[in-house]
Amino acid sequence: MGITRRELLGWMAAGAGAGTFLKKNAWAAGNHHFTGYPKSAGVLHDVTRCIGCRKCETACNRVNELPAPETSFDNLDVLKDRQWLSDSRLTVVNRYFPAGTNSPVYVKTQCNHCLEPACASACFVKALKKQPTGAVTYDESLCVGCRYCMIACPFEVPAYEYHKPLTPRVMKCTLCQPRLEKGQLPGCVEACPKEALTYGRRDELIRIARQRIDKYPGRYIRHIYGENEMGGTSWLYLAGHSFGALGMREDLGVASAPSLTAGALAVVPMVVSVGVVLLTGIHAISQRKDKVAREEQQEAVNRAREEAEETMARKLADQKRAADKEKEAAIKREVEKALAESARENQPGDPAGEAGGREG
Amino acid sequence: MVPLLIWFSSWTEGKGMLNGFFRGRRKYYVVAAFFLLVPVVLAAAVSNSASGESRVDMLEIELPDRTKMPAVTFLHDQHTGAMPDQGCETCHPQENGKYVFDYKKAGTLAYEAATAFYHDDCAGCHRKMASGGKEAGPRIGQCRECHVEETGFESAWKPIEFDRSLHFRHVNAEAITFKPEQYDQNCGACHHVYDEKLEKTVYRKGEEGSCRYCHLEQKKENTRSYREAAHDSCVNCHKGLSARGTKTGPVDCAGCHSAKGQAKIDTLKDVPRLKTKQPDAVLMAAWLDEAEKQDKLPDQLTFPVAFNHVGHEAAVGSCRQCHHASMDRCDKCHTSRGDKEGGFVSLETAMHSEKSAIGCIGCHEQVKEKADCAGCHDQMADKPFADRDCRQCHAVPPETLKPLPLDAETRREIARTVVAERRETPERVPDEKIPEKVKIDIMVDEYQAAEFPHRKIVHALAERTKENDLATAFHQKPETLCMGCHHNSPASLNPPRCASCHKVAGPQADGRPGLLGAYHGQCIGCHTKMNIEKPAATDCAACHKKRSVETR
Numbered sequence: 001m002g003i004t005r006r007e008l009l010g011w012m013a014a015g016a017g018a019g020t021f022l023k024k025n026a027w028a029a030g031n032h033h034f035t036g037y038p039k040s041a042g043v044l045h046d047v048t049r050c051i052g053c054r055k056c057e058t059a060c061n062r063v064n065e066l067p068a069p070e071t072s073f074d075n076l077d078v079l080k081d082r083q084w085l086s087d088s089r090l091t092v093v094n095r096y097f098p099a100g101t102n103s104p105v106y107v108k109t110q111c112n113h114c115l116e117p118a119c120a121s122a123c124f125v126k127a128l129k130k131q132p133t134g135a136v137t138y139d140e141s142l143c144v145g146c147r148y149c150m151i152a153c154p155f156e157v158p159a160y161e162y163h164k165p166l167t168p169r170v171m172k173c174t175l176c177q178p179r180l181e182k183g184q185l186p187g188c189v190e191a192c193p194k195e196a197l198t199y200g201r202r203d204e205l206i207r208i209a210r211q212r213i214d215k216y217p218g219r220y221i222r223h224i225y226g227e228n229e230m231g232g233t234s235w236l237y238l239a240g241h242s243f244g245a246l247g248m249r250e251d252l253g254v255a256s257a258p259s260l261t262a263g264a265l266a267v268v269p270m271v272v273s274v275g276v277v278l279l280t281g282i283h284a285i286s287q288r289k290d291k292v293a294r295e296e297q298q299e300a301v302n303r304a305r306e307e308a309e310e311t312m313a314r315k316l317a318d319q320k321r322a323a324d325k326e327k328e329a330a331i332k333r334e335v336e337k338a339l340a341e342s343a344r345e346n347q348p349g350d351p352a353g354e355a356g357g358r359e360g
Numbered sequence: 361m362v363p364l365l366i367w368f369s370s371w372t373e374g375k376g377m378l379n380g381f382f383r384g385r386r387k388y389y390v391v392a393a394f395f396l397l398v399p400v401v402l403a404a405a406v407s408n409s410a411s412g413e414s415r416v417d418m419l420e421i422e423l424p425d426r427t428k429m430p431a432v433t434f435l436h437d438q439h440t441g442a443m444p445d446q447g448c449e450t451c452h453p454q455e456n457g458k459y460v461f462d463y464k465k466a467g468t469l470a471y472e473a474a475t476a477f478y479h480d481d482c483a484g485c486h487r488k489m490a491s492g493g494k495e496a497g498p499r500i501g502q503c504r505e506c507h508v509e510e511t512g513f514e515s516a517w518k519p520i521e522f523d524r525s526l527h528f529r530h531v532n533a534e535a536i537t538f539k540p541e542q543y544d545q546n547c548g549a550c551h552h553v554y555d556e557k558l559e560k561t562v563y564r565k566g567e568e569g570s571c572r573y574c575h576l577e578q579k580k581e582n583t584r585s586y587r588e589a590a591h592d593s594c595v596n597c598h599k600g601l602s603a604r605g606t607k608t609g610p611v612d613c614a615g616c617h618s619a620k621g622q623a624k625i626d627t628l629k630d631v632p633r634l635k636t637k638q639p640d641a642v643l644m645a646a647w648l649d650e651a652e653k654q655d656k657l658p659d660q661l662t663f664p665v666a667f668n669h670v671g672h673e674a675a676v677g678s679c680r681q682c683h684h685a686s687m688d689r690c691d692k693c694h695t696s697r698g699d700k701e702g703g704f705v706s707l708e709t710a711m712h713s714e715k716s717a718i719g720c721i722g723c724h725e726q727v728k729e730k731a732d733c734a735g736c737h738d739q740m741a742d743k744p745f746a747d748r749d750c751r752q753c754h755a756v757p758p759e760t761l762k763p764l765p766l767d768a769e770t771r772r773e774i775a776r777t778v779v780a781e782r783r784e785t786p787e788r789v790p791d792e793k794i795p796e797k798v799k800i801d802i803m804v805d806e807y808q809a810a811e812f813p814h815r816k817i818v819h820a821l822a823e824r825t826k827e828n829d830l831a832t833a834f835h836q837k838p839e840t841l842c843m844g845c846h847h848n849s850p851a852s853l854n855p856p857r858c859a860s861c862h863k864v865a866g867p868q869a870d871g872r873p874g875l876l877g878a879y880h881g882q883c884i885g886c887h888t889k890m891n892i893e894k895p896a897a898t899d900c901a902a903c904h905k906k907r908s909v910e911t912r
Contacts, residue, residue: 053897053900103888192877193876194884211871218742
């Protein structure tokens with residue numbers, strides 16, 4: 001892998017740049033307070049008006065064409081037990097006896113259509129979406145049935161059609177989106193005889209709720225549940241007793257669910273884009289470093305060998321010269337010796353002058 | 361927990377520690393033991409705390425230093441009940457023939473001496489009882505049996521109000537006398553004031569007031585707390601009388617301070633008026649004294665209020681309802697500026713505060729929360745103070761206040777005259793002017809038209825309010841009662857119909873419910889507040905029958 005430092009830095013910058021484009025949406029939820037789409041609608045539930053007649057449940061069942069209930073909605077004895085949302089009951093009424101009062105209090109529960117829904121945030125296929133109208137809608141054609149939305153919802157609202165193995169749906173209140181499009185009120189709002197449910201623009205409902213509290217301060221707790229809980233919900237509640245005594249969670253805080261996870265999620269693209277490049281670069285650098293080290297080592301070895309060979313060659317040459325010289329000297333000595341011998345031989349009686357023939 | 365233990369055992373084994381203590385099957389035995397033990401331990405811990413029994417006789421022995429051990433809660437009735445044959449003198453010394461309700465005067469001891477005393481005395485008595493074969497309390501050494509942080513008892517102690525009924529019964533009691541040769545009433549038997557010169561309490565006729573004017577919640581320099589003074593006075597007297605065999609009040613905690621004990625106390629319905637020099641009517645005009653000094657009415661004045669004192673006497677539990685700190689005029693302490701003696705509460709706030717039951721408006725608001733009134737009044741929105749009609753009370757025309765100065769008797773006479781002009785019994789709208797039944801058919805859909813029993817309901821409202829003097833005083837016109845339902849429009853015998861303002865289409869932006877919500881809200885709301893059980897809110901057919909599908 002041949003990558004220079006300059007190339008590495010360039011890749012990292014590119015990755016970071018790409019990451020910023022990916023990061024933008026998550027940060028929008030992270031450090032920006034979303035107060036709802038303008039003109040988004042909601043419903044104000046005045047708990048002090050509810051008499052537990054369950055007409056809202058009847059209407060919801062009819063409007064959404066849900067299966068008939070086990071016990072008729074006219075049966076009010078069921079209220080002695082806690083009622084739970086289910087795949088065939090998109091809204092339920094519960095009865096409570098808060099401390100310090102002998103008369104019962106009734107509360108209607110359903111999807112709260114949060115301004116920043118946890119379910120929509122958890123859904124990775126965008127089956128649950130927050131609409132500008134205020135409703136959190138569910139598209140069954142996109143749903144994969146992972147049920148992350150059920151885990152994510154702080155109000156434990158979405159229910160699942162477990163009994164349908166092939167085409168199960170997540171079931172929750174839809175704010176009667178089809179009826180709203182026709183200009184009708186949601187089924188439950190229309191059915192309530194006590195006007196415990198008021199449909200309208202969310203900001204109007206907050207104004208109405210505050211007005212009611214001011215006009216009847218002895219009747220209400222001075223708090224609109226849902227105004228800020230979990231970043232704000234489209235379904236707002238007024239009550240005369242503490243909401244904790246009415247089965248509603250008071251420990252949720254005002255941070256929306258997406259904002260709680262936005263920080264961690266925002267880092268993911270950064271980690272993926274920059275991190276990959278970074279780690280690749282580090283890998284490349286260390287590989288390169290090793291390779292270079294190996295090459296240098298190889299080179300050193302080669303050089304050493306060369307030097308050794310050279311030295312050896314020189315030595316050999318010197319030795320050879322020395323040897324040659326010696327040989328020559330030896331030859332010379334031998335020749336001289338031979339000449340001297342022959343001269344000595346020739347002196348006394350050299351017959352034919354052959355010693356002279358050997359000169360040279 | 362299980363994986364942790366298993367990991368731990370593997371780890372110790374790997375390290376060769378303890379010869380791998382949790383090895384083999386042993387680790388499972390440990391886990392099983394753990395799961396068996398924990399619930400047992402938890403149950404024991406839980407059972408040791410609150411049993412939740414409610415008592416009224418819990419007395420905390422208060423010593424200045426509570427850092428060493430938690431304060432001991434002494435159960436008085438339990439002890440008196442356990443030794444019925446022994447009298448109060450067992451624990452309470454007597455002085456001048458009366459018991460001192462301080463345990464053997466231990467309150468006078470210093471901390472060290474007091475602790476030693478309590479330890480010796482309490483544990484000593486317990487030891488004596490135990491040696492006599494009886495069930496007894498903790499001995500010395502069983503420290504934490506007495507010194508507990510949480511006793512587990514719930515206090516059901518209720519304060520007892522010495523109301524007009526109880527007061528009258530004491531005034532009327534033959535057994536209570538005070539210098540009969542000098543006074544024709546026995547006020548001095550209980551009432552006294554502190555004389556600075558004589559440095560003791562004496563009885564002064566005409567200066568009787570509530571004990572709580574001087575004896576406050578907390579003990580002051582030389583004034584005992586209300587609790588001490590009341591027990592000393594009341595219980596001692598009851599004790600003395602019961603010793604003589606006379607029927608008298610309770611002597612144990614539960615007799616006065618438990619709900620059951622209080623229910624047993626006879627309450628007179630019509631208490632005769634107290635015979636002191638209180639006025640029948642009072643002319644309330646804070647500026648009048650100053651005006652008299654200057655001998656002319658001020659240019660800007662609030663019309664005085666003619667206050668029906670005798671009428672209010674019958675309406676309150678005791679004089680303290682209004683005369684909460686002294687029997688003086690309200691403006692003696694509550695100046696118009698709001699000075700320290702009045703607790704920085706100005707006169708205007710004192711009279712008009714909607715929150716305090718001591719003031720006029722606050723008390724009236726409380727009365728309107730009663731079931732007989734709340735049906736209409738609960739549905740009425742809070743009126744800002746500026747929108748109230750001041751002339752309902754401030755009605756004395758200044759012309760009647762001439763010539764100045766006015767002495768006390770003249771002022772009362774003026775007030776009495778104005779009060780007398782008010783009606784004493786409510787005037788009712790004649791039946792022929794009230795529709796008998798009203799057919800409400802404007803929104804017929806799932807249900808048939810409702811036959812509204814209009815006259816019957818008006819009669820019921822009139823019946824339920826006719827005895828109430830406050831209602832009579834404020835429902836000046838007979839049509840005022842109609843405004844309970846025919847609201848937000850002037851009183852009239854021909855008021856607008858509900859549908860005039862409440863639209864069938866639905867609620868309006870100003871908070872006005874739609875017609876459906878208006879009918880159900882007004883009717884059901886009234887029934888709920890007036891504790892009318894039939895028809896039930898969810899019994900739709902009781903008010904309008906269902907329409908069969910064919911006729912729809």
